[in-house]
Amino acid sequence: MAALGTETITVDLASGSVRALNAELHDPSAKLYEVRNPAGAHAVAAGIDRGITVDVRGHVGYYAAGMNDGGIVTIHGNAGTGVAENMMSGTVRVTGDVSQSAGATAHGGLLVIGGSASMRCGISMKGVDIVVGGSVGPMSAFMAQAGRMVVCGDAGDGLGDSIYEARLYVRGTVGALGADCVEKEVRDEHRSELAELLAAAGLEHDVAQFRRYGSARRLYHFHSEQAGAY
Amino acid sequence: MALEHSPSLRESATFDRGVIAEIQRAAETGVYDIRGWGAKRAVPHFDDLLFLGASMSRYPLEGYRERCDTDVVLGTRNARYPLHLQTPVTIAGMSFGALSGQAKEALGRGASEVGTSTTTGDGGMTPEERGQSKTLVYQYLPSRYGMNPTDLRKADAIEVVLGQGAKPGGGGMLLGQKISDRVAGMRTLPAGIDQRSACRHPDWTGPDDLAIKILELREITDWEKPVYVKVGATRTYYDVKLAVAAGADVVVVDGMQGGTAATQDVFIEHVGIPTLAAIPQATAALQELGLHRHGVQLIVSGGIRSGADVAKAMALGADAVAIGTAALIALGDNSPEYAAEYEALGTAAGCYDDFQDGRDPAGITTQDPELASRLDPIRAGKQLANYLRVLTMEAQTIARACGKSHVRHLEPEDLVALTVEAAAMARVPLAGTDWIPGAGHGAERSWTQGRGHHA
Numbered sequence: 001m002a003a004l005g006t007e008t009i010t011v012d013l014a015s016g017s018v019r020a021l022n023a024e025l026h027d028p029s030a031k032l033y034e035v036r037n038p039a040g041a042h043a044v045a046a047g048i049d050r051g052i053t054v055d056v057r058g059h060v061g062y063y064a065a066g067m068n069d070g071g072i073v074t075i076h077g078n079a080g081t082g083v084a085e086n087m088m089s090g091t092v093r094v095t096g097d098v099s100q101s102a103g104a105t106a107h108g109g110l111l112v113i114g115g116s117a118s119m120r121c122g123i124s125m126k127g128v129d130i131v132v133g134g135s136v137g138p139m140s141a142f143m144a145q146a147g148r149m150v151v152c153g154d155a156g157d158g159l160g161d162s163i164y165e166a167r168l169y170v171r172g173t174v175g176a177l178g179a180d181c182v183e184k185e186v187r188d189e190h191r192s193e194l195a196e197l198l199a200a201a202g203l204e205h206d207v208a209q210f211r212r213y214g215s216a217r218r219l220y221h222f223h224s225e226q227a228g229a230y
Numbered sequence: 231m232a233l234e235h236s237p238s239l240r241e242s243a244t245f246d247r248g249v250i251a252e253i254q255r256a257a258e259t260g261v262y263d264i265r266g267w268g269a270k271r272a273v274p275h276f277d278d279l280l281f282l283g284a285s286m287s288r289y290p291l292e293g294y295r296e297r298c299d300t301d302v303v304l305g306t307r308n309a310r311y312p313l314h315l316q317t318p319v320t321i322a323g324m325s326f327g328a329l330s331g332q333a334k335e336a337l338g339r340g341a342s343e344v345g346t347s348t349t350t351g352d353g354g355m356t357p358e359e360r361g362q363s364k365t366l367v368y369q370y371l372p373s374r375y376g377m378n379p380t381d382l383r384k385a386d387a388i389e390v391v392l393g394q395g396a397k398p399g400g401g402g403m404l405l406g407q408k409i410s411d412r413v414a415g416m417r418t419l420p421a422g423i424d425q426r427s428a429c430r431h432p433d434w435t436g437p438d439d440l441a442i443k444i445l446e447l448r449e450i451t452d453w454e455k456p457v458y459v460k461v462g463a464t465r466t467y468y469d470v471k472l473a474v475a476a477g478a479d480v481v482v483v484d485g486m487q488g489g490t491a492a493t494q495d496v497f498i499e500h501v502g503i504p505t506l507a508a509i510p511q512a513t514a515a516l517q518e519l520g521l522h523r524h525g526v527q528l529i530v531s532g533g534i535r536s537g538a539d540v541a542k543a544m545a546l547g548a549d550a551v552a553i554g555t556a557a558l559i560a561l562g563d564n565s566p567e568y569a570a571e572y573e574a575l576g577t578a579a580g581c582y583d584d585f586q587d588g589r590d591p592a593g594i595t596t597q598d599p600e601l602a603s604r605l606d607p608i609r610a611g612k613q614l615a616n617y618l619r620v621l622t623m624e625a626q627t628i629a630r631a632c633g634k635s636h637v638r639h640l641e642p643e644d645l646v647a648l649t650v651e652a653a654a655m656a657r658v659p660l661a662g663t664d665w666i667p668g669a670g671h672g673a674e675r676s677w678t679q680g681r682g683h684h685a
Contacts, residue, residue, distance in 0.1 A: 022449045042442050047379055047450030063433070063446040067379040081442075082433035088378055101433035105374035107418065123432040124374060126418040143428060145418045162426070164419055220423040221406060223261075 004052070005030040012036045018043060025071075028052050040080065045073050051090070062099075065092045068109060084111045087128055100137070103130045106147070112201040119156070122149045125166055131201035141168055142178065150197050152205055160213050168213040169194050171205060182216040263495040264403065266585025266595060268396045268487045268532065268555060273504040275487070276539040278652030279645050280661060283631040291630040298626045299636040302550050304527045305387060305456020305479040308448065312456055312479075313365055313387055315550070316345030317622040318637060319540055322484075322531050322554035323369045323389060323460070325351025327404055327413045328491030328585065329558075330602035331358050332610075333594040336561050338362030339607060340614025344622070349389060349552070352402055352427050354416045355381040362607075367458065370447065372401065372428040375417040379450055387480075388447055389458040390440070392469075393429075395488030395532040398462025398502045402427030403492050408588040410597040440476040448477075458482050463508035463532065464501075470515035474526055482552065483512045485532025489555040491595065492586035505532035505543070507655040510642075513547025522547060523638070537624020544625070545640035546656060553621075560617035561610040562592045 009030045011021045014037035021035060025048050035056040038044050042061035045054050048071030056064070059077040069088040078096035087106040094102075097115035104120070106128030113121075116134030120142060127146045135153030142158070144166035154172035161178020167190070168181075177183075194207045241247065252263065284290035291298060305312040321341045326334050328351060335358040341348040347365035354376020360366055368385030370377065382388065393399060404413075404425040414421035434443045444457050459473040460482035473481045485505025490498065509530055516522035530543045531552035543551050555563075564572075566579045571591035577584065585595035593605035629637045632644045646661040647653035653660040654667035 018449065019453070023452060026452060043446040043449040046446050047452075049379060062439075062442045066446050067382070067450050069379055081439070082446075085433050086374060086377055086379075088380075104433040105377065107378065120432065124428065126374070142432075143426070164423075220420070222403070222424050 004028055008032040008034055010034045013038050013041055022046060068092055103128050110200055129197055131197055133203055141166055148197060152203060163215045169210040171210045180216050180219045181213055184212045184214045186212045264492055264586050265495055265583045266491050267583035268489040269499050271499055274506050274652045274655050275504060275533055276542040278648045279542050279656060281628055281632055281644050282646060284633040288633045290633050291635060293630055297635055298630045300622050300626060307479040307525050309456040309479055310454045313347060315347060317618060318550035319618055319621050320346050320550055320552045321348035321557050322552035323349035323351045324554055325353035326356045327353035328595060330593055330596055331356060332602050332605040332607045333561060334359040335362050335607040336610035336614060337557060339611025343615035344618045360384055372431045383451055385455060387456040387458060389460050391460045393462035395462045395484035395486050395502050396490035397493045397497045398464045400493060400497055401429035405492060405586050408597045413597055437472040437476045444477040456480055463503045466508040467511035467515050470512045474519055480527045480529060482529040483508050487533030488531050506652060509543060509546040509548060510657040537621045538628060540621055540625040541628040541640055544637055545644050546642060557614055558594055560614045561594055563594050565592055568592055
């Protein structure tokens with residue numbers, strides 16, 4: 001692989017296409033990219049597979065940085081549904097708010113949301129770390145399998161419904177907890193990982209203000225007596 | 231048993247012995263029956279159709295001399311690299327987890343030997359499967375277990391799964407006894423727990439969202455790969471139209487006889503429609519869009535057993551078919567070789583459907599290393615290849631008899647039905663008549679376009 005250029009390549013989506021942008025990002029000639037005028041386009045910077053840096057100046061539509069694997073993507077604006085869905089590694093930052101299913105099924109990497117996230121943030125997450133500066137909507141961390149989610153604001157109803165092994169930290173209030181999700185003791189190792197996650201996200205909060213939630217593991221084996229629990 | 235020999239004893243048609251046994255079982259255990267396989271009840275099927283061979287008004291093709299092609303190209307609408315298969319019989323999606331690694335490898339070997347595709351399942355892509363499958367379709371499922379962009383790029387096509395015929399509207403359940411460390415690792419879940427697979431995708435809802443999801447998958451894979459959309463057969467006419475609107479290159483329709491690894495018996499037997507009833511709806515939807523045989527391909531699955539079934543599905547409008555249950559049988563599932571062991575499990579060779587338990591004596595639907603090692607992937611793959619060749623040759627035989635130089639040239643005109651029900655569902659005339667029950671009436675009239683002389 002040829003050495004990547006150190007100059008920033010600027011792609012203006014007012015005149016260029018998302019297809020041309022993603023084709024370039026999948027076979028990059030530079031390490032640094034700036035994307036202008038995304039104007040809510042879908043699948044912006046989806047499928048990056050190496051450690052390039054992409055700054056998107058403006059709002060994006062669905063699935064921005066989808067399946068990111070190693071890229072450092074910052075969206076200077078808001079993001080639509082499924083930002084960083086199924087991310088494997090790397091970092092995706094959104095300075096504004098995001099719509100539903102942020103970080104859905106993501107296996108790794110760090111997703112930082114400066115504002116708030118709508119419903120189903122971290123749904124079915126499989127190892128990603130998600131840090132939300134604001135609040136998350138209902139049914140967040142539904143069926144969350146692995147990884148950690150930090151919410152500096154409040155969480156809506158149904159938090160962690162049918163959760164498996166993911167760990168959730170919430171600083172503000174939590175609506176009704178989802179099925180099999182319970183509050184858990186915050187021990188030193190949890191304060192330590194929480195501090196690390198906040199530092200990685202560039203957020204400053206007193207870790208003592210957070211409460212921890214996780215799986216009671218009562219629904220790991222199906223029994224008909226539990227049918228009403230779901 | 232005494233009952234068979236006592237004409238004075240009267241069994242209830244409503245509460246027969248099977249029903250009574252199920253009530254007793256439910257009362258005793260408090261759980262519903264979960265099993266594998268597809269619908270076991272009798273429904274109108276391909277057996278209820280016959281071909282009109284050529285005679286005076288049609289010319290047949292010479293059996294051993296004149297060509298009758300069987301190849302099919304899938305994904306011509308948008309993909310840079312459509313699939314070109316040598317036979318229209320493909321292998322349906324079945325997961326590593328539900329099946330042993332050896333079984334997945336055997337499916338790849340058998341399919342590759344005859345130039346067709348195999349398909350991953352809910353649980354990701356294994357190296358064995360990729361390595362042994364010349365053409366591999368990668369399923370994109372609600373659970374996204376094991377989903378990653380590296381494997382996505384290794385795939386030859388992507389199948390977005392909305393549902394399957396055995397359980398349209400249902401998710402999945404892989405019971406803890408099949409969750410080995412390897413299966414658990416691939417799914418990012420603890421070993422030994424019951425794993426639920428969601429019934430809805432986590433990041434899109436409805437056809438408008440699906441269009442954007444398909445766009446994303448194409449962007450990630452640089453528009454190289456065909457994108458299939460798979461639905462369980464229910465409101466097939468509308469589902470096919472919506473799948474096409476969302477951008478599908480290929481639509482896969484799975485009827486209620488299609489198999490599953492583990493689903494509630496009540497779901498398998500009571501939700502969804504027969505394959506026979508689904509195909510004409512799918513074909514009509516594509517015809518009305520001007521895409522049938524041009525642009526969007528139709529794959530049909532659910533109860534395909536013989537070359538006659540292949541030919542009938544294609545005559546009704548399918549471009550290809552997929553087999554699951556039949557492929558497992560070809561590998562050795564339900565083989566009399568293990569009769570004694572099936573009996574020890576309380577069942578019999580030919581009736582075994584407890585795929586969820588992971589104790590398959592044939593080593594196919596199991597994660598038990600000892601049982602799985604019984605299946606020789608090379609031998610089983612050879613058996614599957616043999617079976618696929620037979621299906622292909624049988625379909626050719628029928629196509630030639632109907633005067634077709636390609637199996638895809640078979641058409642509804644070549645078919646008649648044996649029963650009123652099959653005639654109504656398949657939209658072909660009852661044998662010996664020109665009567666298609668229901669044609670020309672009601673809101674479904676558009677499905678019968680192109681058959682005006684029968685309307």
